[in-house]
Amino acid sequence: MKKIACLLLVLFGLQNTNANSGIKSIETDYTIMKVRVMQYKNTTKIIGTSYEGTVVCYDYSGKLQWKNKLSGFMNNDIYCADIDKDGKDEVLAPNADGNIYCLDDDGKLLWKFRQNSAPLLSATVVSDGTTKYVVCGGYDKNVHYLTTTGKLIKSIPSTSYSIEKKFKNHAINYLRTVQQNGQEVLVVLSAFNTNYDQGVLYYFKPLEDKPYQFAKMKGKGGGGSCPGTFAINDIIPGNTEILLGGNGLNKLQVSVASVEKCSAEKMNFRFNNERTDLGKVGYRLASAEAVPYKNSFKYYVLFGSRMFLVAPEKNGEATEIIESNYAFNDMCKDANNQKILLASAQSGGSCIHVLDYTNNDWKKDFEKLNPPGKIAKILMNTSDFSKKLRKFKTPNWESQKVTVKVMSSGLEKEEINALARENSKNLVIIEDVRKLYPHVENWDRSEMENKVSRETRDHRKKYDLTSNQAFSSFKKGLDASGTGIQYWQGHGRDVYFYSLPTIKRVVDYAGDKTVIPVFAELEQHDADIEWMVEDFMYPLASYLQGTNSFISMRNKHLFWQSVVYTPAWKRLVSGEFPDAFVSSMEESNSKTMDMSISGRMGLWAAGSMNQWGARFTRDNPCYDRLRQLSYQKVPNHALRMFVHQIASGASVVHNTKVNAAYQKVLWDMIAKGILYVPTRNEIVSFNPVHVSMLTPDSLFLERNHVKDVTIYDADFEKNNPMVISRTTGVFAGAPVTKWDFSNYASGAKERRLEFLPSYTNGMVLTTPPTDKNSKRGTLESHLHPIYKNNTKEFFTDGRNYYSDVAKTKTYKADEYYTTVKKAIEEGAQKMPLTVKGRVAWVTAQTAPKHLRLTLVDGGYVNPDDRVATVTFHTAKVKKIINLLTNEEVKFNSEKATIIVPCGLFVFLDIELKKAL
Template identity: 40%
Template sequence: MYRITPCLLLVACAAATLMSVPSAGAGFTSIDTGHTLTKVRVARHDDKTIIVGSTYEGDLIALSDAGQPLWKRDLSGTMNHDVWCEDITGDQRDEILAANADGSVYCVSSSGELLWQFKVNDAPMYAVCVLEKAGVSYVVCGGFDNNIYYLSATGEQIKVLPSSGYSIAKPWGNDPFKPSPPKGLHIANFLRKAKRSDGSEFLVVHGTMNGMQDKGAVYLFEPLADQPHRTIPITAGKGIGDLTVAVDGNDILLGTSAHGNDSSMSRINVASERQDSFKFRSLKKRVDGFGYRVVQPSVLTNDSQFKYFIVCGRQILLVPPDLTAAECEVHSCRYSFNDVWMDGPNQRAILASAQSGGSSVHIIDLADNTWKKEIAELQPPGKIAAILKASDVVREKVHTFSRPEWERPPLPVYLMSESINDSVESIVEQIQQSSSSPVFLDHQHFGVAEDWDRSSLANEKYQNKRDRRRRYTLTHKQAVDALQSVYQTENGAAYWAGHGNDPYMFTLDTLKEVIDAADGRKTVLIYPELEDHSDDFDFVLKDHFYPLAQFAQDRNTQIYVRTKHCFWQGNVYLPMWNRLLSGEFADVFVPAMEETTDKSMELSLASRSGIWASGATNSWGSRCARDNTSFDRARQHSHQMLPNHFLRMMVYHISSGAQYIDNFPVDQEYMSLLWELIAKGVLYVPKRDEIVSYSPVHLSMHEPDHEYMIESSNVKWCTFFDPQRESQRRMVFSRLNGSWPGAPVTEWDFSRYAAGVNDRRLNFLPPYENGLVLITPPQSGPDSDPDAPRGRLVDNLHPIYRNIMVEHHTDGHHYLSADGQQTYAADQYATTVAADIRRAVKQLPLSVSGEVAWVAAQTSPTHLRLTLIDSGYINPKNRKAVIHFHAARPTQIRDVLFDTEFDLSDPDSVTIPIPLGMFRFIDIELASPLTAQ
């Protein structure tokens, strides 16, 4: 019998949401848990085995072998980076150890009772295991503070093993604007035990200093030793995302966390230190190419033909002992998985939930080969099934939708990079025949660039810069011809004109000639990853971008600045970008983001919106790509096959005013729902002076603090944590470098008190319950530039904001006085800003709470359009949006798509359910028009 802690017993209704009836075949079983599981393990409870899962929110749950829910244990509310199950007390029941992003290791019994918590500092814990010496079990843990800790079975610290005492890590590079960390430091990327034939154990450590670009090294330690007895530098793939030790302790298997072209498994023989590599590209088209995935290898102990069982995204590889590609089996299914755990004694592989927001745990019976056929036909129960069904219902309703007569004609939305395959061609044709929006721009991605004499460039850095992914072979004429060939229709074209690696892929003269030849057709010049904020880039702006922008004016041409990290709340406020910020080229520059490796999406939303709202630009853009979910490059479970997270993000951003969309294609048939929402006018695209969901409080950015700029843009190195410095440093925008994946944001951070997010992860759909707090150019003080072409912020907004705006100032590190001469500590002054935000919300027509993203816009004098979106980017849930009315009095509230009216018996608030993975479009009729206060 299982012993369940009484306080953790699940009531009937909770159990109903935790698990549905298992969907079972002979060799493959799916069990809906009701939770998005990111980690799975197995644990012993007396003579039974239980399945343990870690949820997206960092809770632990347990299921019986038959799939019955046993318990759920809440921990910190932030993610678990690693979970280990082993008996450390000798009672024949495993303890469950969770390395949490809040800096703790939590120890939970197999009955779900929290036994103890260990924490030294706030740096995320990243790895945990158990090691035995002389019959004594030690918990071994480590993370982003560059140390390893030995703990007793009751959680007391026994020993600290600093990586500075043995690490061979040596950083590279000499960019002063992205400085390298000190040498001789690494994080504990993985901690695992290995057993010798005599039963003794030793510790296997993989240390890394950069989760994306470092191969790192494996260090082998005797228990409690100060120095490794072996150090093995890794020679194969870089970006190590998984480590498994063979049961016999002879081999260590490493899997990459990388782009598909670089995916590999490495095998290290412990005795000889020989390293063999199995590269996925040797399988050619049998495996997926593009995408970002973790290779998770396991050892098969009872298979005469295959030795390795490898999960990578949506594919399972069976690999022979000699790693011969021709002898491999590849088994594919529709969905990718968040994790796998090999349950060797029971000949099972346990798969965590589908990466697209699934809620099932999947069990493969390795003794029954029918699993190979059954996994190919997988249709996960639970959340995935609910999303697909709800999406179909929405699409049916869209087809019969008629735009309300009081709404103006839709604004155009430009789809810059959509792949139109056979499955969606008829949908696109129908849209183009019946609607002026969306506009499908012609596009092409070039693997070549212009070869031209750069000796005239008066900047050595950019004279020598090239993008290594391109061949520089085109003459001027060939470049012009190639770019002109992109324009296949009257809609216009979008294409890369340069990149942060090389903004000069095409000369200014070439681009001007192509723009002129377009003869007024829309041209969008895409410039990804413009991160450089050195004086060298000041030269590039003056030599290339500003002349190009000046030429583009009045030629229906936009420069799409698709940059990264803190750019729109950092770089753009450097003096070199003043001409963009002034609004001189408001009709040319389009602020956009490539939010990969980032953990600050709620900030970029507020800053792009603030740039647009200020009048500095007349539009803004958004992008979805495979690696949107790669907030932690060392664990890139970023191969979502159902782009529901893309759909909801696009609904949110377009309903917030984004008109230039640069999406990477994943499942175009599914994403065509977005196109239909736009075409039919279900999705309302507001002008900036129609939006009434901005907070009256805005945060004005001055020239950014140097330390803030480095912290927020240096996101790949992961060994910067310094406990003394962190204890003294309080920043407005904090924990942005590579040492903080999944970590809680501080109590005084703008992301918490303004945006309402809790962690540094994937907050593409932030709640901003008191209204979106814009990050804007200064409106008062000597940095306000009152004569700028953009005008005043308040004159570009809805009239309700005319007399209610409240401005605070920052440089990203501190709060400032309006003249920038006085600084205020972020942890103290944040309470002032937060209080102003709470007060100011009462002056809005309405606000919304309930873990949803939302935006409201006025569509007529007495109508508001409210868009509500499930905020769980890759952990969708059923939500309850609570609309709080303040300065507006509603007379009717109606879902415009489903024609559902909501009860107004409470004049102050209305609750609207939001199905998981979905959104609702609400029309609110007002008793009287909105007016300035």
């Protein structure tokens, strides 16, 4: 009973509530992304904003004061200030939908302001004497001054004051106010690029058009230098500092800017071993605050799951490191109450954590913190699932035909062997070639005709191996593995890490074992790429065709719906090498995952490739590197993504090891067979409508830029409606248009982390155009018999729709989408079933009278209990069984309602009265 009582305390948010705790956790039932404090006369209240954009207010006892769902889109910032001088703060929420929302102290909407469709990133309040102004800005590159009732006073374009020679303008990364010489001034932090830009601090007197001073960050910009957090240290009078936390893979950078001196330099951390002290490799965003200490202060820097306590003096105390079990979405200081507030844990948490930095116990409490609420629920649900999985027996009518090849499982040799004994037919694990990275072959490229291929090198690699030395490493890897090896063959422009003769030698030596060359980020679509593909990629593919080896192409953004349809890749799309190419993704910083799945599955279903792949890496949850939150310690988001994509037929899985003990449940599911992997002709959840991609329109190709944040153009957006739109970096988290593929097909409402898309009317594939003379065959020839003579094809180049491949008639995206949408809805009626709810789903036929329905909690980083409504169309159902629990599910002839547990999935067997 004691254990049950403790579990209930954790689940319902009552952990760490005794008076002596250094940390208290407030359960909100939301994934809290940002935290702030607001003043309510003589008291302080906690403000949070959720993943969905809901603003919540709590008091320090943990009691909810109010909440407001606003627009349903994310708030990029929260700022609290008393703008009407009644002693109670209002709340400003600059939103991804382009609005700034102003809420009163009770959470009621006072007003909103919107200048255009560009997401707003930041807001503040500045005073000019007794007059106050609301100031906001973002990706439209303007500083907007508003009255305290939301009326526009003036806009200051960044082109009018930017000092950068390379850029004519910049996005508004942050807006805040500081005191200088007794006067309040506005500080603007610029941004040009989300990956290689440190920005400039501009100081403005209220309402003035030009800054009176500015501070550039010292040093060259590089990966990990972009500021994503902004805090002010005013503990010591006359020594005000601005603390800017940078982003990065394994690089901790905090810039400290002196307001009075108008200077900026990097914080000195004084580590013993920087790589070890930073913790395990992963993409993180630093948050910094200054906390009083003796007669001075210390910087508290949150970076991933570690808190660094840094002395400001150059010869001060060594940096102290306190490590938690979790990383958190945000941190802010409440100076009045001597507290640090932490937003929810990045692994799907739902709490606001209150750290009392005056309490000597806070450090040990931080180290052992296990958040209540959804984190506890996810762990409990996964544990319960694993226990029940041990008793699972594959139904006797199921016979899985597909073997899943897992690249980098993270498992130890003994665990790999145990899984092979469980079911080697279902699962094969292929590991890296050890001790090879970062060494690659140094071979003679001088005779290459193409200058780019001849001269390009990856700066992260050491070109220091002979062919024999490289082959020796590959040979050792193959000798140590019973299944095969995978390795990096190229990145970006340089695909020549190892010469073709060396790799042919390796493939020959491998015999029946698998060799997987990985190519990452082949995004370009120019003549140089065309030359490279013909010189290296296709000869390699030709050599691999007919072997057990294949190429894994790990490409970003919209590659599988745009670049793959450019001239360089025509032979791939044609089906000339269906066994030699496998699609995968480098999802970092992408915003179009729902379409990535459609594109990869479309090429597989059409016969261009006979396998398709899925990949997880640490920065998958990043949709905007300026706010990079990608250090999940419990990779539940990856688990659910893999379950959905493998259940959809993905048979090549590239995994980055994070918490291997937790991830092991996935490999167990594949080996045991509860995660059924269908062939393409077993899937019956494809919508009969498919959208065929023609040669991409140039504007569609150009909109693949996700790191440049200075390209928003209101006139362009108004005058160029696109079938696939708002894909650039300036639309991170923004609403999709009503005529966008994501809206009418996948059910996505925004450009953010749609790894688990709903596709309520069934998966709408994006495919090559039907060509009966193609080597790949026709789409219908590869699909389930229910699709024979039953598919409907639409044509697009990403910008417009067309009547046919020849583009005889052109249809505008914002007009013709209703025709496509209607066809998809009508097509759904011809399917066995469809599913509504915030779930990802897939249906496959496992026997003449049996369907496998897989349902997955669709909240990627905001998991929750989900309600899935299954509607039956052509399927005449006899019985539904939950395969994990063996329990019968209630239904009627038309519908069934299924609860998908938080962070989990449900596997159903649907027995039919008669075969499809």
